Amino acid sequence: MATDALNSRKAAAVAALAVAGISLTSIPAAAHTGAGIRRPASPGADVRVAAAPGVPELPDGLSARSWMVSDADTGDILAAKAPHRRLPPASTLKTLFAVTALPKFPAGSVREVSAEDLEGVGDGSSLVGVEEGERYRVADLWRGVFLRSGNDAVHVLASMNGGWDATAQEMQKTARKLGARDTTVKSPDGYDTPGQLSSAYDLTVFARAGLANPDFAQYCATASARFPTRDGVTQIVNTNRMLAGSHGLTPYPGIIGVKNGYTTHAGNTLIAAARRDGRTLLVTVMNPRSGEYNAVYKEAGSLLDWGFESVGKARPIDALRTVRSAPEGRTAIAPESRAVRRPLATGTRGTTGTITTVTAKADRGTSKNSATALWSGGVGALALALAGTLAWRRHGRRRGGPPEGDA
Known part of the structure; x- marks a missing residue:
C-alpha cells in the first residue's frame, strides 16, 4: 500500500x-516578452505582430480602437490590436445578417412590401428608398443592403425571414456556430442598440464566411447599381468609399468589398477585403480616433498595404477559428483534426481562390497580459x-x- x-x-x-x-x-507568443515580437509603441501596447526577416514596420498613424489583418485563404492572423475588444459594430453587422439570411431566398423572388415590413426603422437610419406597396426582387433588396446599407431593406428581408426578433436570435446562433464569441446581436441592421457589440475578430469571421458565398461576394463588390422606384429606376452608389472611389478617395487596388458602417455610438467601422497576386486579405478597423477625414479608409488601406508586403513572411500570431460550409448555406465549426478547403468567391469577375481552414485554435485572450x-x-x-x-x-x-x- x-x-x-x-x-x-x-x-x-x-x-x-x-x-x-x-x-x-x-x-x-504575445504573452511572453522574449525576442521576436515587435510591440510598436505608437499604435498602442496591445498591438501584436510577429517580427520576421523582410516584414516591414506597421504603418504610422493607426488610431483605431481595434483592428486586425488576416489572410482570408489560410485564416492566418498577421497583426492585430485588441481584436477581441467588444465594440458597437454599426452596419458592419449586416455581414452577419447576410451570412444568416441571404442563402434562404432566391435572388429572383419578389416581395410586395407591407407597412408591417417597414415598422421599427430607426430614426436617422440609412435608407435605400423601399416603399410600402411596391414590389421588389430579393436581389434588389440585397443591393440596397450592401450598397446603401439600407435599414429599410434589412427590415423587409428580416420580415421574410420570420421577423425582427427571430432574425436577431438566428444571427446570434450563426455567430456562435462560426466561433464568434464576442458578438451580441440586438438589432439585425446594426442600428445603435444597448448591449449590441462585436469585435474586429468576429467581424472578420463573418466577412470570411460571407465571401465563400458567390452571391455575397458579388453584392459586396458592387460599386454601383440600378434600384427600382415608383418612377422607374435610380442609380445607387456603394457607401464604401474604398470600393466606390468617392469623397476624395480612389478605389483601393484589388478591392473586393466588404462593408462599412457608421453610427454616433460606434463611430466609423469597416471590413475591407482585397486580392492581389493570388492572396486575399481581410482588414477590419473599428472606430479610428484621429479625427482625420476618411480615417477609417486610410487606416484600412495602410494595413492592407502592410499585409500584402508581409504575407508569406510574417509568422502568424494566431488563426481564425476553423469553419466550413454546412447544409443550406449555413456554417459550422469544422473538426480540428481535419483541414477543409472551400471556394472563395471574389466578386463580379467570377475569379475564385480557396479558403483553407486551419487547425490552430483561436486565441481569445490576445489583449490580456x-x-x-x-x-x-x-x-x-x-x-x-x-x-x-x-x-x-x-x-x-x-x-x-x-x-x-x-x-
Whole structure:
C-alpha cells in the first residue's frame, strides 16, 4: 500500500509537470516578452505582430480602437490590436445578417412590401428608398443592403425571414456556430442598440464566411447599381468609399468589398477585403480616433498595404477559428483534426481562390497580459493534472469623426 501511494504521488507530480509544460508552451507568443515580437509603441501596447526577416514596420498613424489583418485563404492572423475588444459594430453587422439570411431566398423572388415590413426603422437610419406597396426582387433588396446599407431593406428581408426578433436570435446562433464569441446581436441592421457589440475578430469571421458565398461576394463588390422606384429606376452608389472611389478617395487596388458602417455610438467601422497576386486579405478597423477625414479608409488601406508586403513572411500570431460550409448555406465549426478547403468567391469577375481552414485554435485572450495568461494556464494545468491522476488511479484499480459611411 505504501508503494502504491508513493507511485500515485509520483504519477501525479509527473502529470502536473507534463501538463504545465504543455500549457505554458501553448500560451501565445504575445504573452511572453522574449525576442521576436515587435510591440510598436505608437499604435498602442496591445498591438501584436510577429517580427520576421523582410516584414516591414506597421504603418504610422493607426488610431483605431481595434483592428486586425488576416489572410482570408489560410485564416492566418498577421497583426492585430485588441481584436477581441467588444465594440458597437454599426452596419458592419449586416455581414452577419447576410451570412444568416441571404442563402434562404432566391435572388429572383419578389416581395410586395407591407407597412408591417417597414415598422421599427430607426430614426436617422440609412435608407435605400423601399416603399410600402411596391414590389421588389430579393436581389434588389440585397443591393440596397450592401450598397446603401439600407435599414429599410434589412427590415423587409428580416420580415421574410420570420421577423425582427427571430432574425436577431438566428444571427446570434450563426455567430456562435462560426466561433464568434464576442458578438451580441440586438438589432439585425446594426442600428445603435444597448448591449449590441462585436469585435474586429468576429467581424472578420463573418466577412470570411460571407465571401465563400458567390452571391455575397458579388453584392459586396458592387460599386454601383440600378434600384427600382415608383418612377422607374435610380442609380445607387456603394457607401464604401474604398470600393466606390468617392469623397476624395480612389478605389483601393484589388478591392473586393466588404462593408462599412457608421453610427454616433460606434463611430466609423469597416471590413475591407482585397486580392492581389493570388492572396486575399481581410482588414477590419473599428472606430479610428484621429479625427482625420476618411480615417477609417486610410487606416484600412495602410494595413492592407502592410499585409500584402508581409504575407508569406510574417509568422502568424494566431488563426481564425476553423469553419466550413454546412447544409443550406449555413456554417459550422469544422473538426480540428481535419483541414477543409472551400471556394472563395471574389466578386463580379467570377475569379475564385480557396479558403483553407486551419487547425490552430483561436486565441481569445490576445489583449490580456502575460500574468493573466500564465495564471489561466496554471489553473488549466492543475485541473488537467488532477484529472490525469484520477484517471491513472482508476486505471491502476482496473488493472489492479464625421460620418464616413452610413447610419
